[in-house]
Amino acid sequence: MTSLTARPTGTRPPATSSAIRTEGLRKTYKSSRGSVEAVRGIDLDVPKGEFFGLLGPNGAGKSTTIGMLTTLVEPTGGKAWVAGHDVTRDPVAVKRRIGVVTQNNTLDMQLTVTENLEFRSRFFGLSTGTARKRAAQLIDAFGLGDRRDAMADQLSGGQARRLMIARALVHQPDVLFLDEPTAGLDPQTRVNLWDILRVLHSQGQTILLTTHYMEEAEELCDRVAVVDHGLILAEGSVDGLKEDAGAITVVTVRYEEPVPDGLTERAGLAERPGVTKAEADGDQVRVFSSDPEGLLGDLIAIGAREGLHVRDAIQQKPSLETVFLTLTGREYRE
C-alpha cells in the first residue's frame, strides 16, 4: 500500500459479518541465531458461522497464525481483527469473545475437572452460582460425569481434550479456535471430537481449526486455506480446491534404479491427453493428469523398456493431498 492511496485500507475495520479478518498478517521471530519468518503475509476473511480450516504440514505457520489471532503472539506486520476487535490494539476485547483450545494441554493441573470449568467461568465474570451450573452443564454435555472430581492431570488424552473444549465454551465465545485438536488422539476419540464440533457448528458456532490431517479438513470444514511456509497457497471449499487444481490424479512410480535422463521426454508423457505435468526425480516418475486411465500400466511398461524394475506405485485420486502436491510439488507429510 503506497502512501498515495486515498483510502487507508490497512486500518479499515472489518465488515461486521466477518468473525476473523486479517490483512498481510506476518510474524518474524528474531533470535541470536537469525530470524525465522513463521508467517509471511496472510489474508483471511472468515464470516460468522463458518467452519474454517487452516491446513498445512507441521511448521507451516498455522500455530503462529492462531497465536496472533488469540493475542498470545504479537504480529510483526499486518493487521488482524477477531469478532470486530483489533488483536493488537484491544486484546482484552478479543479475549472476551474467543474460546481457545491450544495444541498443548493447558488445563490447570492443580484443580479438579469441575474446578477447571468453574474458575474459568468466574474468570469470565460469571457469579459463583452461575459458574457452578455452567460447569455442571458442560460436564454432562461432554460426558465427563464420572471424572468430575478427578484432578486434571489424571485425565486420559481424549478426556483432557474434551475438557479443554468444554472450558473454551464456558463464556459462549463468538469464535472458537482449535489448534490441532485431534493430534495424538486415537481414531475413535478423534471421530468423537469431530461429532462434537459438527454439533457446535450446526448451532452457528464460528470455528477456526488448524490441522495437518487432510482428512480432518475434508470432514469438517466449510472452507479451507492450504498453508505452507507461512503463506496461503490456496483457499476455498474442499470441492472447489479440488476443481481448481484441475481434478488432478497423481500417479507416482518408484523404480529400483535411478531414472535415466530424458525418460519422460522419450516416453512423451507430457503429451498424453490430460497430463499437466510429468517429472522424473531420482528413482521416481510422477505424472499429474486429469485422465489417468491406463497411465499406471504405461509407466510400468515404459520403465521396463528402459530396464527399470518397479519398486512401488501409487495412484492418488483428486483430494486435498493431490491439491497440496500440485501446489507445492512436494509430498504432504503429516
Next chain:
Amino acid sequence: MATTVQPASIASASGGSEAPVAEAIAALITDAPVPRPTLAKTFAAMMAREFRVLGRNAPSTFIRAVVQPLLFAFVFAYVLPKIGGGFTVASGSSAAASTVNFSTILVPGLMGSMFLMQGMFGTTMPLVMEFSWQRTIEDRALAPVPIRVLAIQKMAAGAIQAFIGACIVFPVVYFVHAAGEAPHVHVTNWFLLAVIMVFSAALTAALGLWLGTVVDPRKIQMIFAVVLLPATMLGCVYYPWSALHSIRWLQILILINPMVYMNEGLRAALTPGVGHMPLWAVLVALIGGTLVFGTLAVRTFRNRVVN
C-alpha cells in the same frame, strides 16, 4: 427412568456415560449464561483460585514453612544454650551496649527468611511449571484482562503466601527456647510492623516473579544456590546489621541484599532492643524495591507470555 427416552448419543461406539450427547452439546450454545467480565471480578476469581490451591496444599505448605525455623530455634535457642555454647551478640554499634540473647536475633531473622522463601516459592515455582513445555500459562493469559494484571495478581498471591508464612513462623521462634532464653519481643508501633511486613512480602513476590521470568525454567534450581542461600546467609538473619561494623567491607557489600532491609525493618518493629539500621533506609529500600522490581517483573512477565 425406564420410560424416559434418552437422547441419541452421537458417539455410541465409545459407549457408556462417557459419550457426549448431541442435544446437550447443542444446548451449550443455545442455553448459555451471558458473561459480564470486569477487571475486579476476574482478579477476584484468580485470587480465589490461588486460595483453593493453597488450601488444598495447606498441610505440605505448613510443614515446609515450619520445619526450618523450628529446627533453627531448637538448636540455637535451646540446644546450644543448654550445652553451654549460647551465642550473644553485642547490641548496637556502640561498644558499651548490652548483650542480647540469640533467640531475640532469630525472631525477625527467621521471619525475614520465611518471607523470602515463601514469596519466591509462591511466585517462582508456579512459573516454572507454567512456562515449561506445556505452557499452561496460556490458560490464564486468555482470561479477559491485560497481561500486566495477571502479573500483578501473581505477585499479590505470592505476597499473601509470604505473609502467611511469616505469621506461622512467629510463634515457632517465639516459644521454642531454653529456660531463660526467651526472645525480647516488644512491639511499640503496630502500624510500622504492618508496613514492614506488607512491603517485605510484596518485595519478595516481585523478586520471585522477576527471577522466574528472566531465568530459564530448566535452570531454576540455580536460584536456590545463587540467590536464596547467599541472600539468607548474608542477609542479617543470624546477626544484626549493626553488629557487622567490625567487618566493614561486608557490612557495605550486603547492602545490595534485599533481605537485609526486611530483617532490619522487622528488628526495628519487633525487637527494638537490638540495634537496627536507620528506619528511613529500610523503608526506602522496601517500598522502592517493591516498585522497581514489581515494574520490571510486569515487563519481563509480559514478554514471556506474549511472543
